[in-house]
Amino acid sequence: MxxxxxxxxxxxxxxxxxxxxxxxxxxxxxxxxxxxxxxxxxxxxxxxxxxxxxxxxxxxxxxxxxxxxxxxxxxxxxxxxxxxxxxxxxxxxxxxxxxxxxxxxxxxxxxxxxxxxxxxxxxxxxxxxxxxxxxxxxxxxxxxxxxxxxxxxxxxxxxxxxxxxxxxxxxxxxxxxxxxxxxxxxxxxxxxxxxxxxxxAPPLALLFDRMKAYVTENVRRADLDAADIARRMGCSVRYVYKAFAAEGTTPADFIWEQRLATAAEALRSRPVRPGSIADIAFEFGFASSAHFSRLFRQRYDTTPSQWREAAA
The missing domain is CATH 2.60.120.10 (Jelly Rolls)
Known part of the structure; x- marks a missing residue:
């Protein structure tokens, strides 16, 4: 030019x-x-x-x-x-x-x-x-x-x-x-x-339903977070936090809650074998089996192994 x-x-x-x-x-x-x-x-x-x-x-x-x-x-x-x-x-x-x-x-x-x-x-x-x-x-x-x-x-x-x-x-x-x-x-x-x-952006209640479905489908992904949800929903990260706040939670708390719930179901339904608890912990994005056990006990007031034994 x-x-x-x-x-x-x-x-x-x-x-x-x-x-x-x-x-x-x-x-x-x-x-x-x-x-x-x-x-x-x-x-x-x-x-x-x-x-x-x-x-x-x-x-x-x-x-x-x-x-x-x-x-x-x-x-x-x-x-x-x-x-x-x-x-x-x-x-x-x-x-x-x-x-x-x-x-x-x-x-x-x-x-x-x-x-x-x-x-x-x-x-x-x-x-x-x-x-x-x-x-x-x-x-x-x-x-x-x-x-x-x-x-x-x-x-x-x-x-x-x-x-x-x-x-x-x-x-x-x-x-x-x-x-x-x-x-x-x-x-x-x-x-x-x-x-x-x-x-x-869509109304908060409708958006939250879409977010819940997205988290459930992608709960195994280690990179699942508020920014990823915002990109998928086509809205700002701030709006994601606003939608979760309206339900009394945060994106991170909800994601970990869903990971724990899905992992708990896996403990009930999968065969017992050495190392299976650690495999489940890593599959659902927990940093270690100790990290998984600590959060699991906080949520369910029991350890993953005790939970599985009770289910059996």
Whole structure:
């Protein structure tokens, strides 16, 4: 990708051409003569780029965006401090305005309809800023509401202050600001993705029934834990703990309870032979036969061998 200058500016009919140079093969469509009121200012902040666009009504066509023949290597964040617009990508339609940041991946086709004059702040951050799973989440856009005192509001304030101080920032200052904005973006995306997963999670009672069945089916696995359950259920680890807490237990306690119950049944039903208690202990994930015997006695008030003798 060709190096861009630290500062770029354009007015009127030059704005669509500079926008293509900065953002790839994106097209800005104005009604006849309306592009004359447009003004664009852009600054490179280390690996990030911050841009402000003032423009009359227009349409942004981001279908099949390419930069130097390849997919865009930047994630994009936009917020409008003036005017309201509609953002379309995949099966999502989001309002772009002063109440929420919209974060999206321009590698996937999009369209931004601006039916009125707008002032838009745009931040581009390197794709590698986000872990791969979060970057994949941006196949669909995210809306991050601006809450007073929240990270989104902090990021917006940084963006606005940067433009006010742009002429006085040296290269080191721009680079430092870019790193800070990229880190804030990463944290915001992670928080929004986690909140969506939480909102999409099933009711606790139904989820707990699914968790119980999963634990029962996988009770022999030594790596069975809350994180594994969360991955399987498609929810957060915190939500897993919440579901178990509603039943008066924890994931770890429930797993060990199920291991003990299944091991106790195995002691009753399997033939007696030397070493069979130790075999059962290891089969159900206990660290040793002593560990198994200690927990077994705490639960059933008898030893595994006494339990088996009583069953016989």
């Amino acid at each position: 060709a190096m861009l200058s630290p500062f770029d500016a354009a007015v009127g009919g030059d704005v669509p051409f500079v926008a293509r140079r900065l953002f790839g093969s994106v097209r800005l469509h104005f009604s006849e003569g309306r592009e004359r009121a447009s003004r664009l200012v852009s600054a490179r902040l280390g690996q990030c780029r911050l841009t402000r666009l003032n423009a009359d009504a227009h349409l942004v066509d981001g279908s099949s965006v390419r930069i130097d023949g390849g997919r865009p290597d930047m994630i994009k964040l936009i917020l409008q401090t003036r005017g309201l617009s509609r953002f379309h990508q995949a099966d999502c339609d989001l309002t772009v305005g002063p109440k929420a940041l919209v974060i999206y991946d321009p590698a996937y086709s999009y369209r931004l309809e601006n039916p009125m004059p707008v002032e838009v702040l745009m931040l581009q951050v390197p794709r590698e800023t986000l872990p791969r799973a979060l970057a994949a989440r941006l196949r669909r856009p995210l809306a991050a509401p601006l809450v007073p005192g929240g990270l989104q509001a902090v990021l917006l304030s940084m963006m606005q202050t940067t433009f006010a101080e742009l002429d006085r920032l040296d290269a080191a200052g721009r680079d430092s600001l870019g790193r800070a904005m990229a880190e804030l973006t990463r944290t915001i995306v992670a928080g929004c993705a986690g909140a969506e997963a939480q909102a999409d």
